Amino acid sequence: MNALTEDDRIAVMIYVDAEMPAGERTAFDARLVHEPALAAAVARERALRATLQSAYGPVMDEPVPAGLLDLLAIPDGEPAPAAHAANDPVAIGRSDARRAHLPRAQHWHRHWQPWGAMAACLVLGVVFGTRMYAPQSPAIGGADTVALNVRNDGAITAQGGLRVALEQRVAGTVLDPNSPITVGLTFRNHAQQYCRTFTLDSASSGIACRQSDGWVVAHLEHAAGTPASAIGVYRTAASPYSPTLLQAIDALRDGDTLDATAETAAKAKGWKP
Protein backbone atom coordinates (compact mmCIF):
# COMPACT_ATOMS: atom_id res chain seq x y z
CA MET A 1 0.00 0.00 0.00
CA ASN A 2 2.90 2.30 0.55
CA ALA A 3 3.94 3.58 -2.83
CA LEU A 4 7.01 5.40 -1.62
CA THR A 5 10.46 3.91 -1.79
CA GLU A 6 12.45 3.55 1.37
CA ASP A 7 14.66 6.44 0.30
CA ASP A 8 11.66 8.65 -0.25
CA ARG A 9 10.19 7.79 3.12
CA ILE A 10 13.41 8.87 4.77
CA ALA A 11 13.49 11.97 2.58
CA VAL A 12 9.97 12.88 3.69
CA MET A 13 11.01 12.48 7.29
CA ILE A 14 14.12 14.62 7.14
CA TYR A 15 12.23 17.17 5.08
CA VAL A 16 9.52 17.51 7.71
CA ASP A 17 12.10 17.55 10.49
CA ALA A 18 13.96 20.39 8.75
CA GLU A 19 17.08 18.24 8.51
CA MET A 20 17.30 18.24 4.72
CA PRO A 21 20.24 20.22 3.33
CA ALA A 22 19.14 23.42 1.59
CA GLY A 23 20.24 22.23 -1.84
CA GLU A 24 18.24 19.02 -1.69
CA ARG A 25 15.32 20.84 -0.21
CA THR A 26 14.80 22.95 -3.31
CA ALA A 27 14.73 19.85 -5.49
CA PHE A 28 12.38 18.13 -3.07
CA ASP A 29 10.03 21.11 -3.06
CA ALA A 30 9.88 20.83 -6.83
CA ARG A 31 9.01 17.13 -6.65
CA LEU A 32 6.19 17.81 -4.19
CA VAL A 33 4.38 19.83 -6.81
CA HIS A 34 4.26 16.92 -9.22
CA GLU A 35 4.08 13.90 -6.92
CA PRO A 36 0.87 13.74 -4.94
CA ALA A 37 1.92 10.62 -3.03
CA LEU A 38 5.01 12.37 -1.80
CA ALA A 39 3.05 15.48 -0.88
CA ALA A 40 0.52 13.37 0.99
CA ALA A 41 3.28 11.68 2.93
CA VAL A 42 4.67 15.08 3.91
CA ALA A 43 1.23 16.19 5.05
CA ARG A 44 0.81 13.02 7.09
CA GLU A 45 4.13 13.46 8.83
CA ARG A 46 3.37 17.07 9.56
CA ALA A 47 0.04 16.07 11.02
CA LEU A 48 1.76 13.49 13.23
CA ARG A 49 4.15 16.11 14.48
CA ALA A 50 1.32 18.51 15.22
CA THR A 51 -0.68 15.80 16.95
CA LEU A 52 2.23 14.82 19.16
CA GLN A 53 2.90 18.40 20.09
CA SER A 54 -0.69 19.09 20.99
CA ALA A 55 -0.87 15.85 22.98
CA TYR A 56 2.15 16.70 25.11
CA GLY A 57 1.78 20.47 25.02
CA PRO A 58 -0.48 20.73 28.08
CA VAL A 59 2.30 19.40 30.31
CA MET A 60 4.07 22.70 29.70
CA ASP A 61 1.22 24.61 31.28
CA GLU A 62 0.89 22.47 34.37
CA PRO A 63 2.19 23.94 37.59
CA VAL A 64 5.62 22.53 38.32
CA PRO A 65 5.49 20.56 41.58
CA ALA A 66 6.94 22.49 44.49
CA GLY A 67 9.30 19.63 45.26
CA LEU A 68 11.03 20.09 41.92
CA LEU A 69 11.28 23.84 42.30
CA ASP A 70 12.64 23.44 45.80
CA LEU A 71 15.52 21.42 44.41
CA LEU A 72 16.60 24.50 42.51
CA ALA A 73 15.92 27.14 45.11
CA ILE A 74 18.94 28.92 46.41
CA PRO A 75 19.63 28.72 50.12
CA ASP A 76 19.10 31.86 52.20
CA GLY A 77 22.79 32.16 52.97
CA GLU A 78 23.70 32.76 49.35
CA PRO A 79 25.44 36.14 48.98
CA ALA A 80 23.55 38.71 46.99
CA PRO A 81 25.22 40.61 44.18
CA ALA A 82 26.82 43.86 45.26
CA ALA A 83 24.63 45.85 42.87
CA HIS A 84 21.68 45.24 45.17
CA ALA A 85 23.33 46.58 48.25
CA ALA A 86 21.29 46.45 51.39
CA ASN A 87 21.44 50.10 52.31
CA ASP A 88 20.57 51.64 49.00
CA PRO A 89 19.21 55.03 50.12
CA VAL A 90 16.93 55.27 47.13
CA ALA A 91 15.33 51.96 48.01
CA ILE A 92 14.74 53.02 51.56
CA GLY A 93 13.21 56.30 50.47
CA ARG A 94 10.86 54.46 48.18
CA SER A 95 9.95 52.12 50.93
CA ASP A 96 8.62 54.98 53.04
CA ALA A 97 6.70 56.38 50.13
CA ARG A 98 5.03 53.09 49.57
CA ARG A 99 3.94 52.60 53.11
CA ALA A 100 2.09 55.88 52.87
CA HIS A 101 0.18 54.46 49.95
CA LEU A 102 -0.62 51.17 51.55
CA PRO A 103 -1.42 51.30 55.21
CA ARG A 104 -1.14 47.71 56.39
CA ALA A 105 2.57 47.64 56.35
CA GLN A 106 3.13 44.30 57.97
CA HIS A 107 2.29 42.40 54.83
CA TRP A 108 4.42 44.64 52.80
CA HIS A 109 7.32 44.95 55.05
CA ARG A 110 8.97 41.77 53.95
CA HIS A 111 9.16 43.14 50.47
CA TRP A 112 11.60 45.73 51.63
CA GLN A 113 14.01 43.51 53.37
CA PRO A 114 17.11 43.66 51.25
CA TRP A 115 17.19 40.29 49.60
CA GLY A 116 14.33 39.26 51.79
CA ALA A 117 11.20 37.71 50.50
CA MET A 118 10.51 40.30 47.85
CA ALA A 119 13.90 40.59 46.29
CA ALA A 120 14.68 37.00 46.97
CA CYS A 121 11.72 35.96 44.96
CA LEU A 122 11.66 32.97 42.75
CA VAL A 123 12.68 34.11 39.34
CA LEU A 124 12.14 31.71 36.54
CA GLY A 125 12.28 31.55 32.83
CA VAL A 126 14.39 34.55 32.11
CA VAL A 127 16.81 34.97 29.35
CA PHE A 128 18.44 31.61 29.10
CA GLY A 129 15.61 29.19 29.31
CA THR A 130 13.27 30.98 26.98
CA ARG A 131 15.96 31.45 24.41
CA MET A 132 16.02 27.74 23.82
CA TYR A 133 12.38 27.45 22.92
CA ALA A 134 11.07 30.85 22.11
CA PRO A 135 7.52 30.68 20.78
CA GLN A 136 7.05 31.47 17.14
CA SER A 137 4.46 34.19 17.64
CA PRO A 138 5.48 37.83 17.70
CA ALA A 139 6.54 38.87 21.14
CA ILE A 140 7.51 41.88 23.12
CA GLY A 141 10.21 41.68 25.68
CA GLY A 142 13.85 42.14 26.33
CA ALA A 143 16.40 41.18 23.77
CA ASP A 144 16.38 37.50 24.58
CA THR A 145 13.38 37.34 26.80
CA VAL A 146 10.05 36.43 25.39
CA ALA A 147 7.68 37.86 27.93
CA LEU A 148 4.58 39.37 26.42
CA ASN A 149 2.29 38.46 23.60
CA VAL A 150 -0.55 40.39 22.08
CA ARG A 151 -3.58 38.19 21.81
CA ASN A 152 -6.02 38.36 18.92
CA ASP A 153 -8.45 40.36 21.02
CA GLY A 154 -5.76 42.90 21.77
CA ALA A 155 -5.11 41.80 25.34
CA ILE A 156 -1.47 41.47 26.35
CA THR A 157 -0.68 38.17 27.97
CA ALA A 158 2.33 37.03 29.92
CA GLN A 159 4.43 34.41 28.18
CA GLY A 160 7.68 32.60 28.53
CA GLY A 161 9.78 33.42 31.54
CA LEU A 162 7.31 35.97 32.82
CA ARG A 163 4.42 33.56 32.73
CA VAL A 164 6.42 30.93 34.53
CA ALA A 165 7.48 33.46 37.15
CA LEU A 166 3.92 34.67 37.72
CA GLU A 167 2.67 31.15 37.96
CA GLN A 168 5.40 29.62 40.07
CA ARG A 169 7.03 32.25 42.17
CA VAL A 170 6.00 32.50 45.81
CA ALA A 171 7.74 34.37 48.55
CA GLY A 172 10.82 33.03 50.20
CA THR A 173 12.78 31.38 47.42
CA VAL A 174 15.16 32.68 44.86
CA LEU A 175 16.64 31.12 41.80
CA ASP A 176 18.63 33.78 40.10
CA PRO A 177 19.16 37.16 41.72
CA ASN A 178 20.58 38.44 38.47
CA SER A 179 17.44 37.81 36.50
CA PRO A 180 15.63 40.86 35.19
CA ILE A 181 12.23 39.27 35.80
CA THR A 182 10.81 39.57 39.29
CA VAL A 183 7.38 39.08 40.78
CA GLY A 184 6.45 41.27 43.70
CA LEU A 185 3.09 41.76 45.30
CA THR A 186 0.00 39.64 45.04
CA PHE A 187 -3.50 40.92 45.61
CA ARG A 188 -7.05 40.34 44.42
CA ASN A 189 -8.83 42.69 42.06
CA HIS A 190 -12.52 43.52 42.24
CA ALA A 191 -13.34 40.44 40.21
CA GLN A 192 -11.47 38.46 42.89
CA GLN A 193 -8.85 37.40 40.38
CA TYR A 194 -5.30 37.23 41.63
CA CYS A 195 -3.09 39.98 40.35
CA ARG A 196 0.67 40.19 40.70
CA THR A 197 3.16 42.94 40.08
CA PHE A 198 6.20 42.15 38.03
CA THR A 199 9.28 43.72 36.56
CA LEU A 200 10.52 42.62 33.18
CA ASP A 201 13.79 44.44 33.38
CA SER A 202 15.14 47.51 35.08
CA ALA A 203 12.84 49.80 33.11
CA SER A 204 9.61 47.86 32.57
CA SER A 205 7.12 46.83 35.16
CA GLY A 206 3.45 46.07 35.38
CA ILE A 207 0.58 44.14 36.85
CA ALA A 208 -0.89 40.93 35.48
CA CYS A 209 -4.14 39.34 36.62
CA ARG A 210 -4.88 35.65 36.38
CA GLN A 211 -7.82 34.97 34.15
CA SER A 212 -9.06 31.53 33.28
CA ASP A 213 -6.83 31.37 30.23
CA GLY A 214 -3.68 32.86 31.65
CA TRP A 215 -2.09 36.03 32.98
CA VAL A 216 -3.43 39.13 31.30
CA VAL A 217 -1.52 42.35 31.74
CA ALA A 218 -3.65 44.99 33.47
CA HIS A 219 -0.98 47.65 33.70
CA LEU A 220 2.33 48.10 31.99
CA GLU A 221 4.77 50.91 32.16
CA HIS A 222 8.13 51.69 30.81
CA ALA A 223 10.51 54.22 32.25
CA ALA A 224 11.29 55.83 28.92
CA GLY A 225 14.00 58.36 28.37
CA THR A 226 16.11 57.30 31.30
CA PRO A 227 19.45 55.77 30.51
CA ALA A 228 19.43 52.11 31.36
CA SER A 229 22.50 52.51 33.54
CA ALA A 230 20.73 55.12 35.66
CA ILE A 231 17.56 53.07 35.90
CA GLY A 232 19.59 50.17 37.12
CA VAL A 233 20.61 52.21 40.11
CA TYR A 234 17.15 53.33 41.07
CA ARG A 235 15.06 50.38 40.08
CA THR A 236 16.85 47.60 41.83
CA ALA A 237 15.00 44.51 42.88
CA ALA A 238 14.34 46.21 46.17
CA SER A 239 12.55 49.20 44.68
CA PRO A 240 10.57 48.21 41.65
CA TYR A 241 7.50 50.38 42.22
CA SER A 242 6.96 53.72 40.60
CA PRO A 243 4.24 56.08 41.85
CA THR A 244 2.11 55.28 38.83
CA LEU A 245 2.40 51.57 39.44
CA LEU A 246 1.37 52.05 43.04
CA GLN A 247 -1.64 54.06 41.90
CA ALA A 248 -2.56 51.27 39.55
CA ILE A 249 -2.33 48.76 42.38
CA ASP A 250 -4.59 50.89 44.53
CA ALA A 251 -7.10 51.24 41.74
CA LEU A 252 -7.17 47.53 41.06
CA ARG A 253 -6.94 45.92 44.42
CA ASP A 254 -9.81 44.78 46.55
CA GLY A 255 -8.43 44.20 50.02
CA ASP A 256 -4.97 43.66 51.33
CA THR A 257 -1.99 42.07 49.65
CA LEU A 258 -1.32 38.44 50.28
CA ASP A 259 1.28 37.30 52.75
CA ALA A 260 3.59 34.41 52.03
CA THR A 261 1.18 31.78 53.36
CA ALA A 262 -1.71 33.13 51.33
CA GLU A 263 0.44 33.28 48.23
CA THR A 264 1.42 29.68 48.64
CA ALA A 265 -2.20 28.67 49.14
CA ALA A 266 -3.32 30.65 46.09
CA LYS A 267 -0.60 29.08 44.00
CA ALA A 268 -1.63 25.62 45.17
CA LYS A 269 -5.11 26.33 43.86
CA GLY A 270 -3.67 27.35 40.51
CA TRP A 271 -4.43 31.03 41.20
CA LYS A 272 -8.10 30.38 40.65
CA PRO A 273 -10.35 32.95 42.30
Added chain:
Amino acid sequence: MSLSPLALRAEIAALLPRLRRFARAVTRHREDADDLVQTAVERALKHLDHWQDGTRLDSWLFRIMKNAWIDEVRARGRRDDVLAPEEAGEHVGYSDTGSREIRLSIEKAMGRLPDDQRMAVSLVLVEGLPYKEAAQVLDIPIGTLTSRLARGRDALQRMLGDGDLQP
Protein backbone atom coordinates in the same frame (compact mmCIF):
# COMPACT_ATOMS: atom_id res chain seq x y z
CA MET B 1 30.54 33.26 28.61
CA SER B 2 30.67 31.05 31.60
CA LEU B 3 27.56 30.67 33.66
CA SER B 4 27.59 30.84 37.41
CA PRO B 5 26.03 27.95 39.34
CA LEU B 6 23.21 30.33 40.26
CA ALA B 7 22.52 31.15 36.65
CA LEU B 8 22.64 27.47 35.79
CA ARG B 9 20.08 26.70 38.47
CA ALA B 10 17.81 29.36 37.04
CA GLU B 11 18.22 27.91 33.59
CA ILE B 12 17.42 24.44 34.81
CA ALA B 13 14.37 25.79 36.61
CA ALA B 14 13.22 27.41 33.41
CA LEU B 15 13.58 24.07 31.66
CA LEU B 16 11.48 22.16 34.19
CA PRO B 17 8.29 22.26 32.10
CA ARG B 18 10.14 20.73 29.18
CA LEU B 19 11.88 18.17 31.33
CA ARG B 20 8.50 17.14 32.68
CA ARG B 21 7.10 16.88 29.19
CA PHE B 22 9.94 14.67 28.02
CA ALA B 23 9.65 12.59 31.18
CA ARG B 24 5.95 12.09 30.60
CA ALA B 25 6.68 10.63 27.20
CA VAL B 26 9.55 8.51 28.47
CA THR B 27 7.87 7.04 31.53
CA ARG B 28 4.25 7.14 30.37
CA HIS B 29 3.17 7.84 33.92
CA ARG B 30 2.67 11.15 35.62
CA GLU B 31 4.21 10.20 38.96
CA ASP B 32 7.07 8.29 37.41
CA ALA B 33 7.71 11.31 35.23
CA ASP B 34 8.17 13.71 38.11
CA ASP B 35 10.27 11.17 39.97
CA LEU B 36 12.47 10.92 36.93
CA VAL B 37 12.80 14.68 36.63
CA GLN B 38 13.71 14.87 40.29
CA THR B 39 16.37 12.20 39.97
CA ALA B 40 17.80 13.88 36.89
CA VAL B 41 17.85 17.34 38.43
CA GLU B 42 19.54 16.00 41.54
CA ARG B 43 22.18 14.33 39.40
CA ALA B 44 22.63 17.46 37.33
CA LEU B 45 23.09 19.64 40.41
CA LYS B 46 25.66 17.24 41.74
CA HIS B 47 27.61 17.46 38.50
CA LEU B 48 27.05 21.01 37.33
CA ASP B 49 30.73 21.21 36.47
CA HIS B 50 30.24 18.46 33.88
CA TRP B 51 28.10 20.68 31.75
CA GLN B 52 30.19 22.32 29.05
CA ASP B 53 29.73 25.92 28.07
CA GLY B 54 28.63 26.19 24.50
CA THR B 55 26.62 23.00 24.58
CA ARG B 56 22.87 22.88 25.01
CA LEU B 57 21.72 22.62 28.57
CA ASP B 58 18.44 21.02 27.57
CA SER B 59 20.26 18.25 25.69
CA TRP B 60 22.52 17.66 28.66
CA LEU B 61 19.55 17.30 30.98
CA PHE B 62 17.65 15.08 28.57
CA ARG B 63 20.68 12.83 28.42
CA ILE B 64 20.86 12.63 32.19
CA MET B 65 17.17 11.77 32.21
CA LYS B 66 17.64 9.07 29.61
CA ASN B 67 20.42 7.49 31.65
CA ALA B 68 18.42 7.79 34.85
CA TRP B 69 15.50 6.09 33.18
CA ILE B 70 17.65 3.23 31.97
CA ASP B 71 18.91 2.80 35.54
CA GLU B 72 15.38 2.90 36.85
CA VAL B 73 14.13 0.31 34.42
CA ARG B 74 17.02 -1.96 35.31
CA ALA B 75 16.38 -1.49 38.99
CA ARG B 76 12.76 -2.39 38.65
CA GLY B 77 13.55 -5.46 36.67
CA ARG B 78 9.96 -6.31 36.02
CA ARG B 79 9.71 -3.51 33.57
CA ASP B 80 6.99 -4.91 31.38
CA ASP B 81 4.81 -5.81 34.32
CA VAL B 82 5.24 -2.56 36.13
CA LEU B 83 5.47 -0.12 33.32
CA ALA B 84 3.24 -1.42 30.58
CA PRO B 85 0.87 1.38 29.69
CA GLU B 86 -2.35 1.09 31.59
CA GLU B 87 -5.39 -0.19 29.80
CA ALA B 88 -3.45 -0.92 26.69
CA GLY B 89 -5.94 -1.90 24.07
CA GLU B 90 -8.99 -0.67 25.90
CA HIS B 91 -9.34 2.24 23.67
CA VAL B 92 -8.87 0.31 20.51
CA GLY B 93 -11.84 1.03 18.34
CA TYR B 94 -13.13 1.12 14.85
CA SER B 95 -13.32 4.06 12.58
CA ASP B 96 -16.61 5.26 11.25
CA THR B 97 -15.95 3.62 7.96
CA GLY B 98 -15.95 0.25 9.65
CA SER B 99 -12.41 -0.63 8.71
CA ARG B 100 -10.28 -2.06 11.45
CA GLU B 101 -8.20 0.99 11.90
CA ILE B 102 -6.91 1.14 15.36
CA ARG B 103 -7.51 4.48 16.90
CA LEU B 104 -5.63 5.04 20.06
CA SER B 105 -5.02 8.21 21.86
CA ILE B 106 -1.64 9.54 20.91
CA GLU B 107 -0.20 8.94 24.36
CA LYS B 108 -1.31 5.34 24.36
CA ALA B 109 0.12 4.89 20.92
CA MET B 110 3.39 6.40 22.11
CA GLY B 111 3.25 4.13 25.13
CA ARG B 112 3.28 1.11 22.88
CA LEU B 113 6.48 2.06 21.16
CA PRO B 114 9.70 0.53 22.41
CA ASP B 115 11.57 2.87 24.75
CA ASP B 116 14.28 3.68 22.24
CA GLN B 117 11.86 4.67 19.49
CA ARG B 118 9.66 6.62 21.88
CA MET B 119 12.60 8.63 23.14
CA ALA B 120 13.77 9.41 19.62
CA VAL B 121 10.29 10.48 18.53
CA SER B 122 9.81 12.54 21.65
CA LEU B 123 13.13 14.36 21.36
CA VAL B 124 12.74 15.24 17.71
CA LEU B 125 9.02 15.62 17.16
CA VAL B 126 7.95 16.97 20.53
CA GLU B 127 11.05 18.64 21.92
CA GLY B 128 12.19 19.80 18.52
CA LEU B 129 15.82 18.77 18.88
CA PRO B 130 17.95 18.59 15.75
CA TYR B 131 19.03 15.06 14.85
CA LYS B 132 22.57 15.76 15.96
CA GLU B 133 21.45 16.79 19.44
CA ALA B 134 18.98 13.95 19.76
CA ALA B 135 21.62 11.43 18.71
CA GLN B 136 23.96 12.76 21.38
CA VAL B 137 21.25 12.60 24.01
CA LEU B 138 20.68 8.96 23.16
CA ASP B 139 24.37 8.14 22.65
CA ILE B 140 23.76 6.74 19.19
CA PRO B 141 24.97 7.58 15.67
CA ILE B 142 22.69 9.76 13.57
CA GLY B 143 21.96 6.83 11.26
CA THR B 144 20.59 4.84 14.18
CA LEU B 145 18.52 7.78 15.27
CA THR B 146 17.10 8.16 11.79
CA SER B 147 16.06 4.54 11.64
CA ARG B 148 14.48 4.67 15.10
CA LEU B 149 12.58 7.74 14.06
CA ALA B 150 11.38 6.08 10.89
CA ARG B 151 10.22 2.94 12.68
CA GLY B 152 8.61 4.88 15.47
CA ARG B 153 6.73 7.08 13.08
CA ASP B 154 5.52 4.21 10.96
CA ALA B 155 4.22 2.46 14.03
CA LEU B 156 2.46 5.57 15.26
CA GLN B 157 0.87 6.21 11.89
CA ARG B 158 -0.38 2.64 11.81
CA MET B 159 -1.76 2.76 15.33
CA LEU B 160 -3.43 6.08 14.87
CA GLY B 161 -4.83 5.20 11.50
CA ASP B 162 -3.59 6.97 8.43
CA GLY B 163 -5.45 10.13 7.64
CA ASP B 164 -7.14 10.02 10.98
CA LEU B 165 -4.90 12.40 12.78
CA GLN B 166 -6.35 15.46 14.39
CA PRO B 167 -3.69 18.15 14.68
